[in-house]
Amino acid sequence: AEKTGYPAEMLELDMALDTDLGIDSIKRVEILSALQERLPQAPVIKPEHFGVLHKLRDIAAFLAGTSDGRPESGRSATGASELLGSTQQFARPNQDQPVDTDGSLQTLSASLERSILRVAPLTNASARPLLRLQPGALIWIASEDEALSGALVQRLRMRGYFPRCLPVAELCRQERPALLGALVIVANRQPEDEAFLQHALFGLQHVGPALRAAGSQGGALFVTVSRLDGAFGLVDLDAGRDPFDGGLAGLAKTVGQEWPDVHCKALDLADDFADSDQAAAALVEEMFCSGPVEVGLARGRQSTLERLVQPWKTGTTTPFQPGEVIVLSGGARGVTAEVAVALARAFRPTLILLGRTPEPAPEPDWLAALTSENEIKRELGNRANGSASLKWVSEQYRLVSAHREIRRTLARIQDTGARVLYRAVDIRDATAVKALLTTVCQQLGAPIRGIIHGAGVLADARIEDKTVEQFERVYTTKVAGLQALLRAVDPNELRVLVLFSSLSARFGRAGQVDYAIANEVLNKLAHQQARRLPHCRVVSVNWGPWDGGMVNPALKKIFAQEGLSLIPLEAGANYLVEELRSAPGDAVEVVVLANGAATAKERASPLPSSGRSSV
Template sequence: MTYRVETYEKTFAGHEPFIAQHRSSGFGILPASVQLEMALLGVAQRRAFAPLELVDVAFVRPFTVADDERVTGRLDVTFAERTRFELSAVTPDGRKAVSTGTGGPLPADARPPAAWEVTCPVPVPPERIYRGWAEAGLTYGPDFHTVRRLSVGDGTAEASLATVAQPVPWYSHPLLVDGVFQVVSCALQDLADGDAPGPMLPIGVARLALYANLSALTTGVTVRVRRTAVQDAWSVADAVLLDPAGQVVAELTGVRMRRLPAHRSAAAPGLLTRIEWTPADAPAPRRPATGTWVVLHDGGPDAAGAATVRALRADGARVVEVLPEGPAPATGADRRVMPRPDEAAFQRLWEEIGAPVEGVVHLWNTGPARPDQAELAAGLYACLAALKTLGQRQRSGRFLVATERAQPVAAGDAPEPARAALWGLVRTAAIEYPGLRPRLVDLDPASADALVAELGGDGPVEVGYRAGVRHEPVRVPLRASDSGRPPVRRDGRYLILGGHGGLGLAVARRLAGDGAGLVALVSRSGGTGADADALAGIESYGCRIASFAADVAAPGALTGVVAEIRQRFGDLHGVVHAAGALRDGLLRGTTAEDVAQVLRPKVDGLHELAAAVAGTDLDFAVLFASVSGTFGNLGQGGYAAANTYLDAYAHARGAPWTSVDWGLWGEVGMGTAVAEQLRRRGVRPLGTVEALDALMTVLRDDVRQVVIAHPDAPAGAPAAPATGTTPASTPAASPAPVPPATAPAAAASGPSPAGDVDAGRTEDGLAEFLAERLGIDGFDRTAPLTDYGINSIMSVELAEELSRRWRVTLPATLFLEYG
């Protein structure tokens, strides 16, 4: 059956009073009350007023108009058994529904209901609510300041409305109806304690019954509101509008409103930082090397490895050179070829050397860059095998890792991501193997000879050389600048990898709240089992959700997803790579396969994403990394490596790529299980709102890598170096740049409160200590410590406490190593 359709169009300009005086986050918004007036006129076919109603009104998305913009609104009214209307915005991307519903005349015998009463004992000055809204980014011009008197109660509000605007032949008087929405917003919030109201936006009305023409009403109008429901994403209330005689002239039932994101101010002090490489003093003169040293290099006569070998032998040390390829050396020569540098190969190497190794120098990530897999095999995986097997044989020594162009030491540097991954691993090794004193040095071709000066065991964990000048990394505040454009486009389209997880859904909701029209969520599950309330909350902003099931690392999978998005919805405006996996555990128990499984979603997923969006003009491409990569983290060597790869990729590729090194999120994501333990240690997890506020600040800027994390507790308070996913050395009390930690001294060989205490008494003391700390009556010395729930954080706490009591220095990993 074909129904008659009438279409009305009106073009709205940013300077018109209804738009210019009704603004949110810098944009003019066509008020919901004006949309209702347009619907009423269309349903009534612009005839003389008669009582009528609108039912099941949904405000699908905001109708926004920029200052210099003109947007056409199109109202389609379909006259069927029940008259339907749809108001849409006509944009270059096509028509977008703004509000929908049905309507028609009220029955001839319909009478207004009796006015119900509300209890509102607390007066609220109207200027306070308008000032609060303005501070939060929702600005009303003078014509919309219709609330003259307001009082509130528990879910209730009553107000007097008046307007100075000249009467116009409306049906519903949009200025007064907007005043009703304002009062509903106050009833849905707790203002009795003096709090400022947050901005709210109407998203629906179950029924609007208009019993009288409101156009002549300018003063003496009363509105009463009572809350009827509170949902996760919105709240609901009923309202009545009374004329000066106290008669109900309009009734709104089931008014649904949701909170708007508040106007974002600058991120919390100290929350946004970056790593800056600054010139540093030359290292202290080193003592001549002694003992046996192992140098892993490519064998070239002019490279840093050759210079290191010459210097060590000139000191009188024995040097065993290990090359990745080449002819087999003569029997007895201190040179080896290791074409497959796995654990078995290094175990054979240490056995052949026989004597304790004084130092290892790893240079297999220097020289001309090679494909990623070759760099990872020679660097990340070989270093893991060397550290593990050496750590099994001895607890002390030196382990120096030299790379070339693995870090953005100087302006314009484009680091090699696969080499940078090694830095994440070694930063963690510096925590887990303090006796081996792991250190990192990044070189350029002009600084090959500088490595010799770093062969001493002491010094910072990380240094870099450019043109022979030594640099050290420091953490400094990010001086964020504002590009002038909103980070989220109105009706923009965005893709989130890992989108159905807690973090992905939180980001999606923020994008929706800031005006996104589409968020495409990708995960292996495709949304099966995802939080239905969270998805509904995203859609409540008028944002469409498209879910896709895909393995982000599978070749071509993301290309297919992006092609489908482009075909169905249009080009993307931004992407967020939040996919990841954890396989936490100490390096001594980590296999190459464990590391590969952690790298796969982050690294392979990144390359698949880059290929999928190649040629797309993106506003941003955000990589979710972690401070575990920036500073190292106990039990997260593989995860740290994956995240440092992302950091370097953003530096190497430039805009629009940005890597965000997140601290622990305390309310969503993978860190919630340990958040409370870390709070006890002085680590403040990120709140969801403050984290997303900081992210929006970053998106307004043009920055390649940023750390978003709270500084640790100041000196004297409980501190948590490298536990959970928090920075290793970022004291909150210091406003100056903070250098990463220096290399730790060799750990004590074991707990011994006095020289004459025998092993039996030491074991007794340990058992008593553990029983006390674990809150148990007796400690079973034969049971694995993991049976008592000891994890990496608890291991750190126990080692620190035992170190204080027995006045020794114990490694943070002690109770994990021997558990």
């Protein structure tokens, strides 16, 4: 009652925290942490319990010692501790020699670490230990490429296995075997789309129990094969080919985090092999080798991806003149709000902020006088004459809070002398986005010079619990949102294109398979657009978690216990300003971490979902 503002007499033990009370996972962490402090003799509430204590009765039983808080039906919970899965396949990145920096860049260097991705030759490939499945193991090859699939079948039979080919879309319709030694998902040479990635994820979900069972009895493989350029799009990506199959790497890396008994490989196959048999030989040889998860295969060449830390350098370009138009998706709150303020201070542009929250109207006098969460919720309930559910009250409070934050952001931007407009739109709706931006540009009499695509939603759930609705919402916000923005602008007028990606894509993250897939697609689309728009500075930033937005003191405490550093809001926003001063053609895919976030066993760090991304 104290933490939510609900009267104690209205709370019932069988109320669910989310569906009945509208309590998101961030507030849940705050409540459970406060309970732990007040009841120090009660069983310790660990991060892995957060995902399974759904009702007030569950919490009471756990604190009373009559429940162990473990998930039902043998499923494992996705808690903060587990979600901070290590990414052991990546060594500490190489360091460039330091260079002189001015004071502001020295401040950024003290707070953040910027690294770029580069392709590195895979050395000592023949010395890597080999992986073996049980003799006669069943292997499914999911692909529509008949020539390559047929060649894979022959190669796998030579090793004593029993391969079977089927279309990716048919995976979910198959009777699941008791044991499946390997699942190999191969993209086509022709561009894939969202449906392919959806079939891949939910096909894997369907056969997952058979894979995991085989893994616990002697070994199992999950292998994805994209068809970009043999270097994950970093070397010779065809600008005319949509690189959606690049999302397969996000799938494989997340499976590796969630299912440790299944060995995972994300392979990218070039199109320069003499024939399908040569390509199949390279694939089979690599899929049974230990070593990096991500391996690129081209004729006579094996490579992997590594991070190279680059020191901060003073940019030489001024991407925007005062008054020029920049569009930011992701709303006027949290991370994107801080970025908008930093852009306003640096360039004095005209900012168009696009978000899901309805545009705020002036508050009535009775509401304007209230400040605390408890006061606002209590008055909302009173004015509904007792007819409102607690969930409705919580939703209305969140809307009030969001509107207030939007107003504060707009005021901060206006105080810099920049012009700002906030508009509500579904970023996934290409028609609505184009109509809105066309109207705004006509009113302003100016083209759009910059796009910063920061919109994103989270729907955390383990692979076995993921739903189609969750995948579509998470994926389309990132990918369809970017496509909608690009279709709404004149590409010849665009000088800057920034995409907000995530460590979920770079390293994989338990509970966020859809987010990892979507952001990996975003990374590859950035490489595509950089080739299409050589005059434009294109960059996809794989952010670590930020210290702001939905990170409250309770979450900070948990992250500190896990040794995870958070990106300071101001430092992250100022970094992006400096990144935009780089010339077109600079690094396309970058990783930004808070200093101290990467250890010898680099960690990916998800934030529990409140339905809004903190990146």
